[in-house]
Amino acid sequence: MQTLRGADIVARTLEALGVTRIFTLSGNHIMPVFDALLETGISLVHTRQEAACVHMADAWGRLTGEVGVALVTGGQGHTNGAAALTTALAAESPVLLLSGHAGLSELGRGAFQELAQADIARPMTKAAWTAGSVAALGPDLARAFRIAREGRPGPVHLSLPVDLLETAVPAASVRIPDRAAAAIRIAEPAPDLVADLLAALAGAERPLIACGPALCDASGRAAMATLEETLGLPVVGMESPRGINDPALGAFAEVLARTDLLVLLGKPLDFTLRFGAAPALAPDCRFAVVDPDPALLARAPADRLAVSGLADPRPVLAALTARATALPRREAWHREARAALAYRPPAWADFHGTGQRLHPVELCRAVDAFLERHPDGTLICDGGEIGQWPQALVRGGRRLINGVSGTIGASIPFAIAAALERPGAPVVAVLGDGTFGFHMAEFDTAVRYRIPFIAVVGNDARWNAEHQIQLRSYGPDRTRHCDLLPTRYDTVVQALGGFGALVTEAAELPAALEAAQASGLPACINVMIESVAAPVIRRPG
Structure with missing residues (x-):
């Protein structure tokens, strides 16, 4: 009877989900996966420190839109790697950190490098959990890929107990998930939401559209540029911790202070915008907020909130571009804002x-x-x-x-x-x-x-x-x-x-x-x- 180890299921599922390269650092708990990957076409980049694996996966995710995969061992290998998840989370980068883990059969008995790894990773991820059975390994990986890319992209963690990786099961009992199992649901904007945004923009004298980090990739910046050209209004991407002092945005602080409607497309209202408070923004500046995360809609002050709605920012950009030609253009404001953004002393x-x-x-x-x-x-x-x-x-x-x-x-x-x-x-x-x-x-x-x-x-x-x-x-x-x-x-x-x-x-x-x-x-x-x-x-x- 042909059998597959849990590690074989992990390797084959990753390949079926489109992974071509994994950034890794070896260790006891993940050596079964190293062995199983020899039977796939997946390349390994074997690094010198676990945080580097996650940073490489982060860059891969940002540049390709694919899920960047890092594979590290358990214990301190996991904690080293998990430290880099903070960067990926703030950058809204689709990353999967796979960590070896003490065997389930040994938990609570002083197992080698036993840690509550998912609990450690949870504050720095969209989701974190430990695989609970061999049968769950494939579905767990497909779920992790979906979560990493759906809505606001971000890192996900899955711990892989070594006894599950080593356990063999009948091959006939295993179904390897395909890419459809990890397909994401795109939250399209409701027609009324797009109409309300257009109406708010039409009623503003000095509107500004700010987009979040997930839109600061090549395709997102191209979509922002197209929307700006169509609307005749300033559209900026914000991905820097310097926020209103981001040197890439020139004299952005000056533009923001004069804005009377700030449209946030997937851009959290946070410290980078001085929490929307004066003098960074005018006290009467209104907000329009569109985000896939309901919690972020509530950050804008209710008495200044013109529009809010749940949607993914990319289809909102496309919908606004498609319907914006009838809007009045604010050419003078656009020129003023662009001159400030381009300014260098x-x-x-x-x-x-x-x-x-x-x-x-x-x-x-x-x-x-x-x-x-x-x-x-x-x-x-x-x-x-x-x-x-x-x-x-x-x-x-x-x-x-x-x-x-x-x-x-x-x-x-x-x-x-x-x-x-x-x-x-x-x-x-x-x-x-x-x-x-x-x-x-x-x-x-x-x-x-x-x-x-x-x-x-x-x-x-x-x-x-x-x-x-x-x-x-x-x-x-x-x-x-x-x-x-x-x-x-x-x-x-x-x-x-x-x-x-x-x-x-x-x-x-x-x-x-x-x-x-x-x-x-x-x-x-x-x-x-x-x-x-x-x-x-x-x-x-």
Whole structure:
């Protein structure tokens, strides 16, 4: 009689659901799955730390819209990986964290690495649970895939007890779920909701549409641009923890303060919008809120709520675009808002570093020129202060940032996933020296798998975001404990088998970027920079 282990069911179900790559770190509890995956076409990327697995899965989910899958072992392997779920949750990224787990038959008896893993992951996920039987493994995976993508996308966790993975059952008794079992339900907007939104927009003098992180992928940004062109009104995507001070949005705070109707499409009313309070928004600014999550509809002040409704934001964008041609266009307001969003201080053109250190603006000029020559490239921004400058200054096709959580450290794993998703196209990650330390060992992963990307490390030998807090809050005589060494991170990467270059003059950086790209290796360009605050963009007057 032919049999299948629980691990075989897991592997075959993942393949049937369309998984082609898993980001993983091995461990006792998941070795049956490693073995079972040998019989599938699924590729593994074997990393050096579990959080990196989840960050890679997060980037994969954001870039493809597919569920990014991370596979880690139980115990601390799970807790290491679960820590990165916070970033994916805030970014609304479809991720599945699969963790090995102590055997069900041993729970409560002091099992090896026994933890309440689902309870640990639950606050950082849309759903988290532990498989309860071999028969449930396939349906559990299909359910997890559906939840990760349905409504507001986000991470899901499933723990896999090792005794279930090792148990064999008759193959004839197993039905492997197909993609239909994980199909999502799309919440289309009711016709009355679309009509009410259009009426509210028609009645406003200075409306603004803000879209949430899930719409900040390539297709979402294209849909936003189409709606803006059709309506003749400003439409922005918000995915930064800097919120109204997001440097990618220029003088956005100025636009928001003048808005008289703020339409939130899948965008939570939260700290990034200063909770809708004055002076960030005018006291009489009205709200229109459309969201797949009923709890978020209730955040807007009831006395200022013009429209609210449950729906997924993408079909709302499409419905508004299809029916918006009859609306009056607010051309003057649109021009005013676009000028503010595009504004960058002219004085930046004259910023230069001193004493063998570049100003971040000089670093960004070189990266911008490089990506202009490589329009299929990907920009990744990470770090507290240095990561904000390229968001303001580097143009280009697709972009990944750390996201609303504000967590730093994901850029090297992000870069690996981005390079795998678009082979042959350059990936440039701009990050700080503090950030580099979180996952520098993943350069070993990139070397082993021959995954080229370029990490441009802005090295000011400091935890600069926290240093800037000390300066602002406590004064220069109390700036303590945030210094680092001016470490040669480029030679660290060379020791791991990658390309490294040190840059201390702006004129050196363009050639270093081209040499890094030509090397075909994972690369680190260690750029010594001045320690300056991130930009907060305001127009004079």
